[in-house]
Amino acid sequence: MLDVRRLRLLRELAHLGTIAAVAEALSFSPSAVSQQLSALEKEAGVPLLERTGRRVTLTPAGRNLVRHAESVLALLEQAGAELAHAKRGLAGPLRIGTYPSAARAIIPAALAELAAWHPGLEPMVTEVDPAAVGAALRAGELDVALVHEYDLVPADPEPGLAVTRPVFTEPMYLAARHPGTVAEQRGAPWIMSPPGTLCHSMAVRACESAGFAPRIRHQIDDFTTVLALVGAGQGVALVPHLGTAEPPPGVVLTRLPMYRRTRAAFRAGAGSHPAISAFVSALHTAVPPGLGGGS
C-alpha cells in the first residue's frame, strides 16, 4: 500500500518544482524529503523522478501518480470535513489567509458575523502574498483564503484546491486627476503593482486592450499609497473598489466596465468542512451592499 504522506510530498514536488521548495513549504529538511521520495520510488517500483541538470522532474508515471494523490488527498480532506460535521458546536482554530484590501474592508465584519454564530471558533487571519496562497493552503498552513481574479486575467484553477462562487464583485476605477477613459491615458505615467502580480498583468492588459503599452513609473502594491501618488500628480492607476476608500483630494475616480471578483479558496474536499462553510456564509453576509456576489 502506497504511503500517503509520501504521496503528499510527491504532489508538492509537482507543484513547487524542487525538493528544497517542498522541504521549505512543509518545514522539513531537504534531506528528509529526498529520503522519503526515494522510499516512495522504491515502493512504487517505477522511477518517478528524473534528475535533469541540478533539479528533478517527474516522469510520466510520476505525474500520473500525482493525479491519484490529488484524489486521495481530496477524499481524506472530505472525510475530515464530515467528521467535523459530527462534532457538536464548531470549535478550534480556523486559519484564514487574505490579501490586504479585503483584510481591511471585509474581514472584520465577516469575523464578527462568524463569532456571533460560532463563538467557539478561533479565527486566525494572516495577510499573505496572493502568489503564495496556493502553496500555503496545500501545505496546511492555512485552511481557507480569499483570492481574487480580474476580468482580463483568467485564473487557472490550481489542482488540489477548490474555490467558491464569487463572494463579491467590485468594479475597477481609473484613478487620475481628471475624469477620463483608459485610452486617454496613453501618454501618462502609470502606477502599477510590481511585475508578476495579478494586478500588474491586469493593468497592463487593460492598457493593451485600449491600444497602447503603458509607461510604468512607479511600482507600488498598496492602494492607499497609489492614490496618494495619483493625488501628488505622479501618474494614473487602476484601483478596485475596495482600494478607493477615502480618496485624497484631487483624485478623480472614473468607474470602468471591468471587475475584480473575490472568492474563497480551500483544499479540494474541504468545502464541506463546517468551519469553512460557516466562514464562507459569514463572508457573504458581511459583503457591503452594492457589491453583490456576481458569478
Add this chain to the structure above:
Amino acid sequence: MLDVRRLRLLRELAHLGTIAAVAEALSFSPSAVSQQLSALEKEAGVPLLERTGRRVTLTPAGRNLVRHAESVLALLEQAGAELAHAKRGLAGPLRIGTYPSAARAIIPAALAELAAWHPGLEPMVTEVDPAAVGAALRAGELDVALVHEYDLVPADPEPGLAVTRPVFTEPMYLAARHPGTVAEQRGAPWIMSPPGTLCHSMAVRACESAGFAPRIRHQIDDFTTVLALVGAGQGVALVPHLGTAEPPPGVVLTRLPMYRRTRAAFRAGAGSHPAISAFVSALHTAVPPGLGGGS
C-alpha cells in the same frame, strides 16, 4: 490529515467486529490496534467506537468514516495498479486463493497459461476457506481469489472487494444410486457440507424449494469423499460439475437446472492491476470447454 493506516484498522474493525480479530488478521497485538484506534478517535475529535459489553461497536460517525476509508483505500489500490502498469514486464509474487475443486480443475491450466505469457510472475496458490477469503484479501494476504456463488444463495457484495463477471458456470448434479429428481429424495439421508458454508445453504434451500426439509446424515466438504459415500449407499448429495470427476461405480449423476458460478475477487481498485487482470484472462482461457463464462 487523517492517518490512512489507522483508517484501515477502522475498516477492518467494521468488518470483523472485534479488536482482537483485527489484530489477528493484520498480525498485530490487540493492544497495538487499540492504541491506534484511540489515536484515530483523538485526531477525529469525535467518538468513533462505543464499548458495548465486552466488545466495541462503531458509532454512526465511525461507520461514515469507514465509508470514506473504503474509497480512499480503493483509490490507493488503483494508484498502485496503474503504477504496476508502468513497469515493463510483469514480475513478482501474485498470491492466489482458491477453493479445493477449482484448485484441482482450473488452477493448473490457468497457471500454465499465465506462465506462458508472463514468465516473470511468481504465482503462489493457497487453498483457503471460502468464508475467510474476504478477510484475507483485505488484510493483504491474498491478491486475488476464486469465489463461488449458487443460484439459490445470493452473494452479498463485500464492501472493499470487487469481483469479475463469472469465469465459468457449472451445472449442479444430484448424486444418488438411481436417476431422479431432488423432490424424489424427500425421505433419503443427505450428505452435505458443514453448516455455515455456502454449499450447505444451497443444498438446504434446494430441498426446501422441492418442498421438504432434508434429513442430514453426513457433513463432508470434500466432493470426492461425498461421492464415495453416495456410492456406499450412505445417502444422496448435490455436487457441482467440478466435483464430479470420475464418479465411483454405482453413483448416478442427474443434471439439475441449477448452477454454481465462479468469479475472481480482489481488493476494490485492484481490478486494473496488470498481474490480476492477466490472471483473470488466463482463467478465462483455461476454462474447460462446456463451462462457458455465463453471466
Add this chain to the structure above:
DNA sequence: GCTTCTCGTAAGCTGAGCTGATGCTCGACG
C-alpha cells in the same frame, strides 16, 4: 463464584524517519 473472553493502560524497546554534515554535479558569471 470461577473461568474466559474482551478491551484498556503502563512500561519498555525497536526502528522509521528526522536533522545536520559532507560531497557531487550542473549552470551562471566574471
Add this chain to the structure above:
DNA sequence: CGTCGAGCATCAGCTCAGCTTACGAGAAGC
C-alpha cells in the same frame, strides 16, 4: 576557464511513534 552557488544524494546519529509484553477491569457463560 576557473570559481561560486544552487540543488540533490548519502551518511551518521538521534529521537519519538508505535510496537510488544504484562497486567487489570468488566462482561458473559458454565
